[in-house]
Amino acid sequence: MRLRVLTGPLGAVAIVVVLGSATMLAAGVSPIVGFAALVGGALGGRQQIAETLVQTTALLFPALGICLAFRGGLFNIGAEGQLLAGGLCAAAAGIHAFAPAPLEIAAVLCAGALGGAAWGAIAGMMKARLQASEIISTLMLNFVALFAAQYLVNGPLRAPHAAGPETAALAPQAVLPVLIPQTRLTIALPLAVLLAIVLQFVLSRTTYGFALRALGDAPEAARRNGIAVARTTWTALALSGACAGLGGAAIVMGELHRFNTQLSPGYGFIAIAVALVGDLQPLWVCLSALAFGMLQSGGLAMQAIAQVPKDAIGVIEGVIVLVLAARRYIVTKKEIAAA
Amino acid sequence: MTATVVAALLWLTFVKATPIVYAALGGVVSERSGVVNVGLEGMMTIGAFSAVAVSRATGDPWIGLVAGVVAGALAGAVLGWAATRWKVDQIVAGMGINLVCAGAAAYGLVLLYGQPGASPQVPSLGEAYRVLVWFALVLAIAFQWWLHRTVAGLRVRACGENPHAVAAAGFDPLGVRLQMVTWSGALAGLGGAFLSIGEVNLFSDGMTAGRGFIALAAVIFGRWTPLGAAAAAVAFGFFEALQFVVQGRVPWLSANLVQAAPYVAALIALAGATGRVRPPAADGVPY
Numbered sequence: 001m002r003l004r005v006l007t008g009p010l011g012a013v014a015i016v017v018v019l020g021s022a023t024m025l026a027a028g029v030s031p032i033v034g035f036a037a038l039v040g041g042a043l044g045g046r047q048q049i050a051e052t053l054v055q056t057t058a059l060l061f062p063a064l065g066i067c068l069a070f071r072g073g074l075f076n077i078g079a080e081g082q083l084l085a086g087g088l089c090a091a092a093a094g095i096h097a098f099a100p101a102p103l104e105i106a107a108v109l110c111a112g113a114l115g116g117a118a119w120g121a122i123a124g125m126m127k128a129r130l131q132a133s134e135i136i137s138t139l140m141l142n143f144v145a146l147f148a149a150q151y152l153v154n155g156p157l158r159a160p161h162a163a164g165p166e167t168a169a170l171a172p173q174a175v176l177p178v179l180i181p182q183t184r185l186t187i188a189l190p191l192a193v194l195l196a197i198v199l200q201f202v203l204s205r206t207t208y209g210f211a212l213r214a215l216g217d218a219p220e221a222a223r224r225n226g227i228a229v230a231r232t233t234w235t236a237l238a239l240s241g242a243c244a245g246l247g248g249a250a251i252v253m254g255e256l257h258r259f260n261t262q263l264s265p266g267y268g269f270i271a272i273a274v275a276l277v278g279d280l281q282p283l284w285v286c287l288s289a290l291a292f293g294m295l296q297s298g299g300l301a302m303q304a305i306a307q308v309p310k311d312a313i314g315v316i317e318g319v320i321v322l323v324l325a326a327r328r329y330i331v332t333k334k335e336i337a338a339a
Numbered sequence: 340m341t342a343t344v345v346a347a348l349l350w351l352t353f354v355k356a357t358p359i360v361y362a363a364l365g366g367v368v369s370e371r372s373g374v375v376n377v378g379l380e381g382m383m384t385i386g387a388f389s390a391v392a393v394s395r396a397t398g399d400p401w402i403g404l405v406a407g408v409v410a411g412a413l414a415g416a417v418l419g420w421a422a423t424r425w426k427v428d429q430i431v432a433g434m435g436i437n438l439v440c441a442g443a444a445a446y447g448l449v450l451l452y453g454q455p456g457a458s459p460q461v462p463s464l465g466e467a468y469r470v471l472v473w474f475a476l477v478l479a480i481a482f483q484w485w486l487h488r489t490v491a492g493l494r495v496r497a498c499g500e501n502p503h504a505v506a507a508a509g510f511d512p513l514g515v516r517l518q519m520v521t522w523s524g525a526l527a528g529l530g531g532a533f534l535s536i537g538e539v540n541l542f543s544d545g546m547t548a549g550r551g552f553i554a555l556a557a558v559i560f561g562r563w564t565p566l567g568a569a570a571a572a573v574a575f576g577f578f579e580a581l582q583f584v585v586q587g588r589v590p591w592l593s594a595n596l597v598q599a600a601p602y603v604a605a606l607i608a609l610a611g612a613t614g615r616v617r618p619p620a621a622d623g624v625p626y
Binding site for chain 2 (some may be wrong): 026126130133142151225273312323324
C-alpha cells in the first residue's frame with residue numbers, strides 16, 4: 001500500500017528528469033540551465049511561490065473532480081468544459097453586487113459549482129438513462145461549452161466597452177480575498193484543500209462513497225447488491241463537474257476578476273495527470289497538484305529565461321498520463337491475484 | 340443560384356467529412372480488434388504537423404503526406420504497445436497520447452519556426468486534395484469488404500469479440516491488436532495531413548478541433564462498421580460545411596453557435612444510438 005502510493009510520484013519524477021533533459025537538449029539548452037530556470041521560476045521567490053500555488057489551486061479543483069469520477073469507474077474527460085461552465089456562471093452571478101462580501105462570495109462560488117455540476121450532469125444523465133458513453137459525451141461537451149461561452153462573451157454577456165470578448169469586471173465584493181499581499185494567491189487554495197479533505201472523508205467513510213467505489217471496482221456486484229447504479233452515476237458526474245466548476249469560479253474570482261474563454265490553458269486535461277499521480281486519493285492529489293503547479297509556473301520561466309518552449313511541459317505531462325495509465329489496472333490485478 | 344449553393348454545400352460536406360472519415364475508419368479497425376482509440380485526436384494533430392514540417396523541409400507535399408501517415412502510425416504504435424504489452428487503461432492512455440501529440444506539435448512549431456500558434460506556409464497538395472476526398476470513400480468500401488469478407492478481417496473482429504478464442508485457434512491476439520492500432524494511427528495521421536496540406540497549406544495549434552473525438556462518435560453511430568462510420572462522418576461533415584454556407588446569409592445566427600453544431604449533432608447521435616447498438620464484446624478490455 002505504501003509502495004503503491006510512492007511508485008507513481010517516483011515514476012513521474014523520473015519522466016520529468018529524462019524527458020525534460022531531452023526536450024531541453026533538443027532546443028539546444030543545457031539541462032542544468034533549463035532545470036535551474038524551471039525551479040527558479042517555480043520557487044525562486046515570494047512572487048514565484050505564490051504563482052505556483054495559484055497554478056496548484058487551478059489544477060486541484062478539476063483534479064479532485066476527476067478523482068471522484070474515476071473512482072466510480074466514470075471517465076470524466078470533460079473537466080475542461082465543466083470548468084468553463086463554472087467560470088462563466090460565476091462571472092454571470094458575480095458582476096452584480098447583491099450581498100455583503102462573505103455572502104456574495106459564497107453565492108458566486110455556488111453559482112460556479114452549479115454551472116459545472118449542470119454540465120457534468122448532462123453527461124451523467126445520458127450515461128444513466130441512455131447508457132451513452134460518458135467518454136464521448138464529456139469530450140463533446142467540452143467543445144459545446146467552449147463555443148457557447150464564446151458566443152456569450154461575444155454577445156449577451158460582453159462588457160459594453162471591453163477591448164476583447166470578455167464579461168464586465170466582477171463586483172468588488174465577489175473578488176476572493178488575497179492570502180499573500182501583491183500576489184494572485186487567494187483563499188481559493190485553502191478552499192480547495194478543504195474540498196480534498198471532505199472528498200477523502202466522503203469516499204472512505206460514507207455510504208455514498210462506498211457505493212461509488214463499488215460501482216468503480218465491481219459494477220456487476222454493485223448492481224446485484226442493490227446499489228442504485230443510475231443515481232450514483234449521474235450524481236457522481238454532477239459532483240465531479242461541480243469540483244471543476246469551482247475551479248473555474250476560483251480562476252474568475254481570484255485571478256481574472258472577469259470571464260474570458262482563454263481562462264484555462266487545458267487545466268481540465270492536465271488534471272487527469274494530477275489525479276493519476278495522486279493515485280486517485282484526494283489528499284495525495286493535493287501534493288500531486290503542488291508538483292504540477294510547479295511544472296506549470298516553472299514552464300513559463302523556462303521559456304522566458306532558457307528559451308525552451310513551454311509546450312515541452314505538455315509532452316512531459318502526457319507521457320506521465322500514458323505511463324501511469326498502466327498502474328491502476330496492474331495494481332487491481334495483483335490485488336485480485338493476492339486475494 | 341440555389342442549385343450552385345446546394346452543389347457547393349454537397350462538395351464542401353465531403354471535403355469537411357474527409358478527415359473525420361479517415362479517423363473514423365481508424366477508430367473502427369482499432370475498436371473491432373478490441374482497443375478503444377481515444378488518441379485519434381492527437382494522432383491527427385501529429386500527422387498534420389509532421390506533414391507540414393516534412394513538406395516544408397523537402398518541398399514535396401507528397402513526401403509530407405507520407406510523413407503525416409508515418410507519424411500517426413508511430414503514435415498509434417505507442418498506444419498499441421501500451422495497450423497490449425503494459426495492459427494500460429486504454430482511455431487514460433489515449434488521453435495521454437493526445438497531450439503528448441498536442442504538446443509535441445506546439446513544441447515543434449516553436450523549435451522549427453521560432454513562432455507559436457501557426458507554421459509558415461508550406462507546399463500543399465493543391466487541387467490534388469480532391470483525390471484524397473474520393474480515396475476516403477473508396478477506403479471505406481474496401482475496409483467494409485476486408486473486415487467482413489476476408490479471413491484476416493474475421494480474425495480482427497474475433498480479437499474484439501473474444502481474444503481467448505483467437506489465442507486458442509493459434510493466433511496472437513496481442514499482435515493483431517498492435518497492428519490494428521498502428522493502422523488506426525496511420526489513418527488518423529492521413530486525416531490530419533489532409534487538414535494541414537490538403538485543405539490549407541499550414542499547421543496551426545488546435546487545427547484538428549476535436550475531429551478525432553467526433554470520429555469516435557461516428558464509430559458508435561456507424562455501429563462499428565467502416566461504411567456506417569464513414570456515413571456518420573459525412574453527416575457530421577455536413578454540419579461543419581453548413582457553417583460556411585450559413586455564414587453571412589443568416590445574420591441573426593451567431594457564428595459560434597453554428598460552430599458548435601457538429602458537436603451537438605454528435606451528442607444527439609450518441610444519445611440516440613446507444614442502447615440500440617452493441618460494441619465489440621472485448622472492446623477496451625485488456626487481454
